[in-house]
Structure formats: structure tokens, C-alpha cells
Amino acid sequence: MRRVESISNKSVNPWLLIAAAGILALVLAACGSGATTTPEAETANILPPAAATEIVDSGPAASEAKPEVEAVPPSPADTVATAIDISPDALVAAQETVLTGIYTKVLPSVVHIRVAQRVGGVQQQLPNLPPGVPEDFFSRGEGSGFVWDEDGHIVTNHHVVDGADRVTVIFADRTQFEATVLGGDPDSDLTVLKLENPKETAPPVEFGDSDKVQVGQMAVAIGAPFGQEFTMTSGIVSAVGRTIRSGSSSFSVPEVIQTDAPINPGNSGGPLLDRLGRVVGINTQIISRSGSNAGVGLAVPINIARRVVPALIENGKFDHPWLGISGATIDPTLASLMKLPDDTYGTLVISVIEDGPAAAAGLAGSDRTQTVDGVKYALGGDAIVAIDGSEIRDMDDLISYLGGNTRPGDTVNLQVIRDDGQPADLPVVLGTRPQ
Secondary structure, three states, X not given: OOXXXXXXXXXXXXXXXXXXXXXHHHHHHHHOOOOOOOHHHHHHOOOOHHXXXXXXXXXOOOOOOOOOOOOOOOOHXXXXXXXXXXXXXXXXXHHHHHHHHHHHHHHHHEEEEEEEEEEOXXXXXOOOOXXXXXXXXXXEEEEEEEEOOOOXXXXXXXXXXXOOOEEEEEEOOOOEXXXXXXXXXXXXXXXXXXXXXXXXXXXXXXXXXXXXXXXXXXXXXXXXXXXXXXXXXXXXXXXXXXXXXXXXXXXXXXXXXXXXXXXXOOOOOOEEEOOOOOEEEXXXXXXXXXXXXXXXXXEEEHHHHHHHHHHHHXXXXXXXXXXXXXXXXXOHHHHHXXXXXXXXXXXXXXXEOOOOHHHHHOOOXXXXXXXXXXXXEEEOOOEEEEEOOEEOOOHHHHHHHHHHHOOOOOEEEEEEEOOOOOEEEXXXXXXXXXX
16 A cells, blocks of 8 residues: 655655767767757857768778778767767766756755644643643644745745644745745645745745656755755656645645655655756655655646645635536446447546536436446446547546636536437536635
């Protein structure tokens, strides 16, 4: 059984291969036949004309060549080795320069967050405690965060400060500020803090575009794992488009970024960065059997934060669109049991919330079950195969579309296959997700 945890702390180097591949690509682009050379390739082409001629004409003289023997062109690897002499030390130094540059750029914008929560009534609950035990005591925890804007707002995970009576924000220069919770959204696990005395020299982070994040690109995390504040770790983006259950809510967060950059309890709320030091995610959970890093960290995408945080600053809350169903992904086994076409994918409506938007639109939930190989399948109900003309292949697609393209009060058109096999279009007026 896998263990999913929030990561606040309450109570053969791949870059060598990447660099070598990049060098090879640049040389081949410069020497390619008929290819358009980009400005980057032009600046990277460090071969003088004489050297290029020497590589091509380094075989036997023309008078000595035998017509029946075909000349063998040099391999790309030989061309790279001859054209560019870069040592492994130089490649490692280049990687170190990138990493130290990221740390230097972002460190002034990263914060360590300490929280204290009052636990009262100890004497009343445990009257036999020895004398001297205080009437009240505090549980303590910590996490990470970062400066959001020029006004000095701090963004972190909702679960880091949920229920806290005192929040202290600590910058890398060791200055400390008391903070209050300005607004929070448990469904996206995001919260905004306001410093009681703003730090004027705290620069905001630079945002990346989480929709453009690709598997394999560099990922860097800065935070306070196990309370070790301002720690940087690095790795790659391991996967994109994950859907996770928020640590503070029963609803799911879509489009989550997975990384193998080591993150641990205390990293919650800290930034996940790309190679340019731009924030692409907010570290929120790990999947682990031990409670510590196992190479599977999860980050809320920054594009979700860019929708949610402005509303938290202005209104203290964010209203999510709400369809009012629970569902399951239609796989080939489920499609076969429901006698749907073999190529049917989508979301099966398992239950419809009473008085919710889906119920008002006439969506039907499952009405029976069948067990196959020890697995119980819900059957019947409507199969959602598209929304507003966009194909829905699984439950994650439906959640992502609603979160990224709609607001409460919008009308969406669901293309469904009913239990009798007939297609239907059902317009639904979205509601506001209940707190």
C-alpha cells in the first residue's frame, strides 16, 4: 500500500549526458544539409572554416583515391570530439553554475514558516497531571513558502498553517515577521499570508508556465526539509498531469507535477523551480512508505495558483466550479460490462449529489454492481465522453477541464452515452463547490 503524505513538518549524473546531447545537436545543426540554422546554433558554431575543411578533406589526396572505394564520412561523435574539446569537469562546472545561479536568484524570495497552535484545557482533560503543567500549551510545526508579489504576500500550502494561532515568517537573512492568514483554499491546498510589518527588500519570485513543463526537464526545490531551512535539492520532472487528493479537502487537485527532486516534511509550500529559477509548482505532498523522500514528490502547478491566489488576496476565498457527481474512469473492462463500443473512453457517473447541478440537469448515476476477478464495478448511469466538444478520456480529464476552463454559473454541454446506449447532450449550469 502506498502512503501519501503532506510534507509540512508538523511536530551516472544525467546532466553530463544532457550537455553532450546538446553539443551534438548544435554541431549537427551547424553542419546539416539544407537545415535552417537558428541564431543559437550560429553562435554555438565555433569551428573556423579551416578546421571544417580539414575535417572533410583529411582523407587520402585526390590523386591517390581509388574510384572503387567509397569514402566514409566521419561519424557525428568523431565530429564533436574533433570540433569541440570539452572536458567532463567543464560540463560539471556548467551544471554547478546553473544550480548556484538558481539558488542565488531565488533565495531572497523563499521563506521558512513556523507555526504554533494552542492546545487548551489540559488540566480539565487530564486532572491528574503533576503541578507545574501549564493550563495551555502549543503544538508546533513548520513549512516553507515564497514571496508572491510586490506587496509582500507570502504563498504556502493551506495545510501548513491550517488552525495555527501564530505564524512566523523567516527570511534567509534571518529577519523574522509575524504574519496573519489572509485567505486559504483547502481544495487547492493554497494559502496567502500577510506580513504584519512588510519586508520592503523581499523580491517576488518569477513565474514559469506549468502547462509547458515537460518530463525530463530540470527541477529544483528550495525549502526547509526536517527544519533545515533554505535547503536546495535538484532532480527532474518525473511526470505531469497527475491528479491527487488535497491534503486538506475531499476534492482533487488536477495537473499536478511529479518530481524526483528530494523533498521531505518541511518542504511543503516551497517553490519547485525550472532551470531559469522560475516557479512552476508549489511542493505539497510525497508518496512514501517511510514518511520521507522516496523519489516521488508532488507539486501544485503554478498556473492553478495564478488563478486561485488573486482571489484569496481580494476575497479570502476561491470559488471552484462544481458539477456535483462522483465518477470513475471507463476502461475496456468497464466498457465491455456496460456493452459500450470497444473504443469508448470517458467518465462513468457513479453517484449524483442530491440538489446539485448534475441532478438538476438530469444526469443519472450507477444503479447496480458486478464483480469481476474480485473487483467490484459500478454499472449503469451516464458515461460522459465529452464536454463542450472536448474529448474526455478519464476522470482526470473532466476535473482538469472544469478547473481550467469554467467558473461557477457557466453552462457546459456534456456529451453522454446513456445506460440504454443512446447518445445525448445535456446542458449543465455549474454551481459553486461546497466548503
